[in-house]
Amino acid sequence: MTTPVIAFIGAGNMATSIIGGLVAAGHPAQQIRAADPFAESLQRLSEVAPVVTCNNNIEAVTGADVVILAVKPQVMAAVCADIRTGLADTSTLVISIAAGITIDSMQSWIGEDTPIVRCMPNTPALLGCGASGLYANSNVTAQQRDWAAQILSAVGIIDWVPAEHDLDAVTALSGSGPAYFFLLMEAMVDAAVSQGLSLETATRLTLQTGMGAARMGLEKDLDLAELRRRVTSPGGTTEAAVKEFEASGLRKLVSDAMQAAADRADAMAKEMG
Ligand SMILES: NC(=O)C1=CN([C@@H]2O[C@H](COP(=O)(O)OP(=O)(O)OC[C@H]3O[C@@H](n4cnc5c(N)ncnc54)[C@H](OP(=O)(O)O)[C@@H]3O)[C@@H](O)[C@H]2O)C=CC1
Numbered sequence: 187m188t189t190p191v192i193a194f195i196g197a198g199n200m201a202t203s204i205i206g207g208l209v210a211a212g213h214p215a216q217q218i219r220a221a222d223p224f225a226e227s228l229q230r231l232s233e234v235a236p237v238v239t240c241n242n243n244i245e246a247v248t249g250a251d252v253v254i255l256a257v258k259p260q261v262m263a264a265v266c267a268d269i270r271t272g273l274a275d276t277s278t279l280v281i282s283i284a285a286g287i288t289i290d291s292m293q294s295w296i297g298e299d300t301p302i303v304r305c306m307p308n309t310p311a312l313l314g315c316g317a318s319g320l321y322a323n324s325n326v327t328a329q330q331r332d333w334a335a336q337i338l339s340a341v342g343i344i345d346w347v348p349a350e351h352d353l354d355a356v357t358a359l360s361g362s363g364p365a366y367f368f369l370l371m372e373a374m375v376d377a378a379v380s381q382g383l384s385l386e387t388a389t390r391l392t393l394q395t396g397m398g399a400a401r402m403g404l405e406k407d408l409d410l411a412e413l414r415r416r417v418t419s420p421g422g423t424t425e426a427a428v429k430e431f432e433a434s435g436l437r438k439l440v441s442d443a444m445q446a447a448a449d450r451a452d453a454m455a456k457e458m459g
């Protein structure tokens with residue numbers, strides 16, 4: 187497969203994570219450009235990989251095969267208007283990682299014929315264990331689809347979704363999901379400390395338990411409910427805890443929280459479209 191020239195617009199957390207993964211996967215740093223008005227972000231990025239940096243978005247996108255828009259949703263319209271003149275023809279693939287910005291909006295800002303992949307990654311991409319959902323518009327060629335898959339696969343697993351609106355659910359699940367696990371783990375640490383453990387011990391045991399549970403789910407050929415049953419001895423401690431979670435409506439709470447996230451993604455699309 188050919189190695190595309192990739193231009194990142196915005197050199198913040200997510201761009202730095204993806205660039206780190208790409209370079210670790212063997213993508214030549216000199217084939218990667220990054221533009222950001224914030225010199226400190228470019229400096230931090232240079233410490234991760236010797237990519238080509240600049241503070242001019244048009245310069246960055248000119249001649250690139252792939253442009254990755256890694257800016258906040260609020261500045262996406264201005265950034266698209268800015269780069270439009272640098273995208274000389276429709277051979278440049280545009281990938282957006284912004285939450286809640288639709289392909290329709292991007293096409294209206296950049297051009298109807300633009301090949302666009304909308305993607306929702308997550309922050310564990312920083313460690314190469316991200317999870318991304320992707321959706322391509324009909325202008326995207328087979329090679330551009332392969333490029334998008336290659337780029338996001340460098341930082342974790344990917345899944346193509348059949349409809350663009352599925353990305354709202356992906357955002358509510360894996361995009362925001364790391365924060366839910368952090369919240370649960372914060373609560374577990376607090377509870378363990380209040381039962382007498384030191385903060386250090388509680389934190390170490392919580393993190394290892396979270397990682398162990400995730401690895402059991404990934405590596406054992408068993409569904410999540412079965413894995414849970416195997417921890418739950420009849421009349422034992424886990425059963426006591428799980429009964430409390432169920433009686434307090436944990437499943438509805440999770441469902442309502444994820445619906446709020448998906449609704450927010452949809453509302454952002456309307457606010458910023
Ligand atoms: N964080 C997360 O968990 C996830 C985030 N996303 C999406 O990724 C995108 C980026 O998020 P994240 O990396 O966290 O954000 P950051 O704020 O870390 O990065 C965005 C960068 O873009 C820069 N920027 C602002 N305006 C421009 C401009 N006109 N041209 C070029 N660069 C500009 C910002 O500079 P300055 O700081 O000076 O404004 C900043 O360095 C967002 O759209 C978000 O929705 C997707 C999945 C997960």
Ligand SMILES: O=C(O)[C@@H]1CCC=N1
Nearest residue numbers: 285308357361362363
């Ligand atoms: O909170 C947000 O809006 C972004 C998108 C998913 C994770 N962070």
